[in-house]
Amino acid sequence: MTQSGTEAAPKAKPRRGRPPSTSLNQTLILDTALAIVESEGPDALTLRRLGADLGANHTAVLRHFSGKDEILLGLAERLIQEAMDGFVPAESWRQTLESLARRVRAACLAHPQVAVLVATRVSRRGAEFHGADVVIGALREAGFADRDAARYYRSLVDTAMALSAYEAAFAALDSQSQEGDRMAWRREYLAVSPAQYPNLAAVAPFLAEADADDQFETTLALILDAVAARAITLRPAT
Template sequence: MTDPGAAPKARRGRPPSTSLNQQLILDTALAIVEREGPDALTLRRLGTDLGTNHTAVLRHFAGKDEILLGLAERLIEHAMDGFVPDAAWRPTLESLARRLRAACLTHPHLAILTATRVSRRSAAFQGADVVIRALRQAGFDERDAARYYRSLVDTALAVSSYEAATAALDSASRDGDRLAWRREYLLAPPDRYPDLAAAAPHLARADEDDQFETTLGLLLDAVEARAAGRLTPRSR
């Protein structure tokens, strides 16, 4: 006979609901997203994977949106882990942008889901502080440092999450898109598209690494030119 006073046992492989905490919920949410994609993440699915009613999750997060913000923070934490700023402002920004890209490519589904969100948490504040300090080190006042911070971070996230979306495609679609640069574009009729035809042999060599580094270089060249007074903003 079952002892009526005994505590109920958790289902095998799942923690009892009393052990729930924010970190466990975020770990489980991240696992769902990485395994099955962003659309699989729902409160009910979280409850199922945690072995509890989904309403128990709401004791730790106000709703799904707060969970998404927590996941956005995870992405930034990945990028910031072990980061040490350089003595010079430009290498600091280059390194941080590359770290952000690496985090997005390591967790492509997470990047797709959260790249446009503002996490409002400590890792995001730390990253913002580093970027703004580097821009002030370059010679900008607080107003311009704030403006360029937004532009740099949003562009780095946009390029990285775009690349993450490519990485998240099924292999046939991804390979087909890459092959197009070496096939369809090379076959573009030069009488109709003369400049494209001239550049077409080089398009396939402009791969994801080259695209990111080129975009990053263009942005930081512009920042450096403005810092030196060689390039004046069109609007203030």
């Protein structure tokens, strides 16, 4: 009883488990989307599934994102944010591009299911703008005019993402499929007929040595060697 003689209203019991929809925000939604994709694959990500995991009607998600596509762009930005976190350009343009490409690869391999889903997207957000500014700055430092810097930026970024997404797609496979593909270099390729495939047979013992790290670094070096060669042609003759 209260001092006035009337009974106090019982206190409302707090909700357990899922957060109320009023607590939704973009960060929480993207965290949940990321968890769904990483645990169950890209096909599991739907607005209804997001709503269920967030403890809200799926329409509540649409107060923060215009639709699933904007959520995917948010996940793409997350990958770039992870790659750019703490990044400082190196002393030379080439070292800057090498370091950034390795960071993009590491972020994609840390979240392979997400990388496969969003590697081709343009997030059009702050982290992507930061990355673009760094790459273009490195190319301008190498001596390229603005038009060429823009062209090479597009080519370099697309190639780095394609390489990383390709590797992420392999990482997203089940362990049995991964092992089967790895063993093919040591088994089927070593067993090819020298009479039918003379060139392949000659190098077959070395194919297994070219692991994922070697492939990435070799491809990166080839691309940057080509960029450096073109940059040399721009330098004035002495």
